[in-house]
Amino acid sequence: MSAALKVQVSAARMLTPVVREFTLTACDGALPAFSPGSHVQVHLPLAEGTVRNAYSLTSDPAHTRHYRIAVRLQDASRGGSQYLHRQVQVGDTLRISPPANLFAPHGTARRHILIAAGIGITPFMAYIATMEQQQADFELHYLFRPGLSDAYLDELQQRLGPRLHAYDRRPDLSRILANRPLGSHVYTCGPQPLIEAVEQHADRLGWPRNRLHAEAFKGAQPGQPFDLQLLRSGRTLRVEAEQSLLEALEHAGLQVPNLCRGGVCGQCITRHQGGAIEHRDSFLSPAEQAEFLMPCVSRGSGPCVSLDL
Numbered sequence: 215m216s217a218a219l220k221v222q223v224s225a226a227r228m229l230t231p232v233v234r235e236f237t238l239t240a241c242d243g244a245l246p247a248f249s250p251g252s253h254v255q256v257h258l259p260l261a262e263g264t265v266r267n268a269y270s271l272t273s274d275p276a277h278t279r280h281y282r283i284a285v286r287l288q289d290a291s292r293g294g295s296q297y298l299h300r301q302v303q304v305g306d307t308l309r310i311s312p313p314a315n316l317f318a319p320h321g322t323a324r325r326h327i328l329i330a331a332g333i334g335i336t337p338f339m340a341y342i343a344t345m346e347q348q349q350a351d352f353e354l355h356y357l358f359r360p361g362l363s364d365a366y367l368d369e370l371q372q373r374l375g376p377r378l379h380a381y382d383r384r385p386d387l388s389r390i391l392a393n394r395p396l397g398s399h400v401y402t403c404g405p406q407p408l409i410e411a412v413e414q415h416a417d418r419l420g421w422p423r424n425r426l427h428a429e430a431f432k433g434a435q436p437g438q439p440f441d442l443q444l445l446r447s448g449r450t451l452r453v454e455a456e457q458s459l460l461e462a463l464e465h466a467g468l469q470v471p472n473l474c475r476g477g478v479c480g481q482c483i484t485r486h487q488g489g490a491i492e493h494r495d496s497f498l499s500p501a502e503q504a505e506f507l508m509p510c511v512s513r514g515s516g517p518c519v520s521l522d523l
């Protein structure tokens with residue numbers, strides 16, 4: 215796994231009452247290049263241990279003098295977004311992972327149809343910068359709660375003109391998806407029900423699945439504490455209520471490959487060997503879940519889980 219980067223918060227501003235934007239500048243040397251749709255993991259030193267949350271880079275990939283992220287304050291979170299909103303100030307340093315991309319635009323698409331809900335606008339800010347430079351054919355459908363989750367709306371209205379379609383309630387997805395030229399691709403970033411609704415409408419209209427792309431808001435959620443038995447090393451660890459299984463392993467000094475920390479990329483796949491498991495990922499099939507789990511999101515639902523580690 216690549217080493218973490220040390221960055222300084224060079225600017226911070228509230229975009230809406232619940233969305234705070236951070237500009238991050240390298241403390242040593244230059245920041246790595248990134249492509250539109252990339253995210254970084256921000257390491258958050260909470261009282262219970264370090265939590266790593268993934269945030270899309272919103273800045274222009276053509277300029278890596280700095281990175282930008284925008285963070286939605288989550289009421290029911292484990293404290294990561296609250297830490298970024300309430301504790302972090304300009305001048306503070308943070309550790310972040312190098313950028314990784316699980317949601318890149320399709321290079322040969324004839325038209326890009328972007329559908330964002332709320333904080334789902336963030337990956338598209340980098341898409342839009344790149345697509346404007348490439349003079350790509352794109353349009354943005356942006357669904358938000360006015361005055362609350364409408365980050366960047368004024369900027370987008372000025373920048374995109376008629377290419378921006380703004381909605382304060384769920385739009386008619388059939389109208390958005392119908393009669394599109396061959397080679398169109400749809401990208402959805404938002405809550406899972408919106409992604410599923412786009413897929414259902416697209417299926418009805420005969421869109422091939424390989425022209426649909428999505429990124430859901432996913433991350434570790436709290437649950438009951440449980441013990442973890444590591445069969446190869448003979449160690450026993452405790453996974454606290456606010457901690458993910460992956461974080462407990464990292465806290466104990468074990469390195470498990472990971473990219474999304476949201477149960478979608480498959481990187482952290484780990485074989486389990488006993489104990490009741492609550493699978494919360496979107497990667498494994500039910501047959502695979504009988505043998506494996508994704509420790510970034512899934513947890514034990516009984517007193518103990520055994521892992522092949």
Ligand code: FES
Nearest residue numbers: 475479480482510
């Ligand atoms: S890190 Fe992506 S599925 Fe766990």
